[in-house]
Amino acid sequence: MVNSGQAPAKIKYKRMPELVMDQLMDWIMDGTISMGDKLVAEDLASKMGVSRMPVREALKNMEKSGIVESIPYVGTRVVELTMADVKQIYIMRKALEPIAAYYACKNITDERIETLIAVQEQLERVLFEENPDGKEIFVLNREFHFTIYETSQMRHLVNSISNLWDHLAFFKLIYGRKYVTDKDSAKRVVRDHRSFIELLKNRDCKGLQDAVHESLDRLVSGLNESIEDYIHPNK
Amino acid sequence: MVNSGQAPAKIKYKRMPELVMDQLMDWIMDGTISMGDKLVAEDLASKMGVSRMPVREALKNMEKSGIVESIPYVGTRVVELTMADVKQIYIMRKALEPIAAYYACKNITDERIETLIAVQEQLERVLFEENPDGKEIFVLNREFHFTIYETSQMRHLVNSISNLWDHLAFFKLIYGRKYVTDKDSAKRVVRDHRSFIELLKNRDCKGLQDAVHESLDRLVSGLNESIEDYIHPNK
DNA sequence: TAACGGGATATTGTATCCTATTAATGCTGA
DNA sequence: TCAGCATTAATAGGATACAATATCCCGTTA
Structure with missing residues (x-):
């Protein structure tokens, strides 16, 4: 197998949606992304070199925790924190x-x-x-x-x-x-x-x-x- | 978000992941699904007559709120509440x-x-x-x-x-x-x-x-x- | 016989394609 | 000119196809 040697069971590699989310959070933290910005899945996907799917999951996660909000068939945007x-x-x-x-x-x-x-x-x-x-x-x-x-x-x-x-x-x-x-x-x-x-x-x-x-x-x-x-x- | 009024088969007002989640919560509440049960996306999908995708989103949501937990490439199971x-x-x-x-x-x-x-x-x-x-x-x-x-x-x-x-x-x-x-x-x-x-x-x-x-x-x-x-x- | 390894299988993760919905645009007619 | 409807473009939602990974089973070997 590829994983020859130790490091048993407990490998916690990061899945792509997580990496995407980390990237987005970084961009939020360093000001690249501002409040109210629209996040288009396809743009982000191409910017990060992945398909739309992991981006969608990342956005879904962020929506669940309230950082972004999405309107069906319209889009996702970063929440404006008052x-x-x-x-x-x-x-x-x-x-x-x-x-x-x-x-x-x-x-x-x-x-x-x-x-x-x-x-x-x-x-x-x-x-x-x-x-x-x-x-x-x-x-x-x-x-x-x-x-x-x-x-x-x-x-x-x-x-x-x-x-x-x-x-x-x-x-x-x-x-x-x-x-x-x-x-x-x-x-x-x-x-x-x-x-x-x-x-x-x-x-x-x-x-x-x-x-x-x-x-x-x-x-x-x-x-x-x-x-x-x-x-x-x-x- | 009170869904006043109708609720026939082909509602387009609620998005599908939401409907899937509602169904799952119902099954949890009525005992069809028990704590510790494994939730296989494809099974659920066919049972509900949709594709795996909305089911995945529903499970992702439920994971985020802690009702189920999933291990990458292994599966999702209902959390055991002590x-x-x-x-x-x-x-x-x-x-x-x-x-x-x-x-x-x-x-x-x-x-x-x-x-x-x-x-x-x-x-x-x-x-x-x-x-x-x-x-x-x-x-x-x-x-x-x-x-x-x-x-x-x-x-x-x-x-x-x-x-x-x-x-x-x-x-x-x-x-x-x-x-x-x-x-x-x-x-x-x-x-x-x-x-x-x-x-x-x-x-x-x-x-x-x-x-x-x-x-x-x-x-x-x-x-x-x-x-x-x-x-x-x-x- | 028990332990190890390789492969089959099941199931999730990711990519791609198609469809549905919205919003913007432009056309038509008053 | 403007209101209202039709058409179209953009983009999210959903289905399907493919890849990656873990688990399980079974055969080989010491």
């Missing part, structure tokens, strides 16, 4: 993420905490580089949070939270820039994360729950202006 | 639905309340028929709740809640039977719903929020096992 949408998503995040954190704390092992610390160290390294990469920061930040949330072993909950994060893809760019230019935000993130780790070490689950909620609160109030700028750029 | 999953879903419902109710209350018009009352009257009629139809009860119950939630005008939130309800499809049957056989549950539902309506009329939004939460709490405590047992399995 300020109200963003607020709504943060309301949901504030409702769900503290719970995930709470149950994660109930379940976490010392070993898992070590993993988390490793991610955090990597994140801090990147954050305080001379020329940080916004996207890398966001990926690592996400990894940090989901390392916690996944520990809750509540797959439905984690899945929903993941969807919410995806919705904010448009703003990853902003976040990245903010952390790059605004060292205070970076320091605040570091402080928050470290306090999460401390609370986890002490198994202070209620404390962690509150801390996550507060952290999100601060995030919202901090980002109001920059989001407003992004939504109404020419104001 | 009691822990159910508890988890209720935790999420308790986190989200009170919020939706709260914002619904903030937005609701007298007219909308009338609509709600109409649904409730219909539900009560069915509930206290001599031979109630479990499925009909559940459809009407869902309509009641979502008439409220949709009033919040928070599409992401409502969408997430809708997914959670879909997850419980397997248990709709059970619940339905419960309401049929156990008149006390039926009465409790009626009481809860009527109190929701009353709170809405008074625009007591915080009260409604709490009432929804408590109502869900009572539902959960009706379920035997504790979530703690699952989350800390070896205790």
Whole structure:
């Protein structure tokens, strides 16, 4: 067989719709695709060198998670996120993420905490580089949070939270820039994360729950202006 | 998206994947499809008289909302819902639905309340028929709740809640039977719903929020096992 | 006899083709 | 000129055909 040697059973290769979706999300994050843009399956297909089919599946997936919306026989376009949408998503995040954190704390092992610390160290390294990469920061930040949330072993909950994060893809760019230019935000993130780790070490689950909620609160109030700028750029 | 009116063979109003999914959900609810069953696209396609393509889309959708899971090149099977999953879903419902109710209350018009009352009257009629139809009860119950939630005008939130309800499809049957056989549950539902309506009329939004939460709490405590047992399995 | 490997089979993933639907365009007639 | 209908172009939806991959079975071999 082709697959001679090891790497048994657990190969998780990516299927094409996933790759297509990754590409689209990248384009969304780097601004190539903007809100409201029409996504024509055939154009994307030829641009990516695949047939229309995987593109269709990717779009269907993105529709299901609410990033794009499609009208039968008319087309698919990228959803226009309003300020109200963003607020709504943060309301949901504030409702769900503290719970995930709470149950994660109930379940976490010392070993898992070590993993988390490793991610955090990597994140801090990147954050305080001379020329940080916004996207890398966001990926690592996400990894940090989901390392916690996944520990809750509540797959439905984690899945929903993941969807919410995806919705904010448009703003990853902003976040990245903010952390790059605004060292205070970076320091605040570091402080928050470290306090999460401390609370986890002490198994202070209620404390962690509150801390996550507060952290999100601060995030919202901090980002109001920059989001407003992004939504109404020419104001 | 209430499909008022006809529903003959050749409807062109709903797209086929949706019809396929409806059919599958029906089969899930009536026990034709059980948890763990393998769903072979081609079989389903021929059974429904369509090609594999709409079936694939339907399965993809259901996978996205977590009702089925698929392994590449192997197949799709219906997820096995454990009691822990159910508890988890209720935790999420308790986190989200009170919020939706709260914002619904903030937005609701007298007219909308009338609509709600109409649904409730219909539900009560069915509930206290001599031979109630479990499925009909559940459809009407869902309509009641979502008439409220949709009033919040928070599409992401409502969408997430809708997914959670879909997850419980397997248990709709059970619940339905419960309401049929156990008149006390039926009465409790009626009481809860009527109190929701009353709170809405008074625009007591915080009260409604709490009432929804408590109502869900009572539902959960009706379920035997504790979530703690699952989350800390070896205790 | 048990373990390994190759091939048959089943089923999904992808490509291509055809059809249905919509929206835009243009023609006709008042 | 404009309203209204017919026609057409563009594009999504659906069917079919083909490729890729995993699983299972069976024969070979130590």
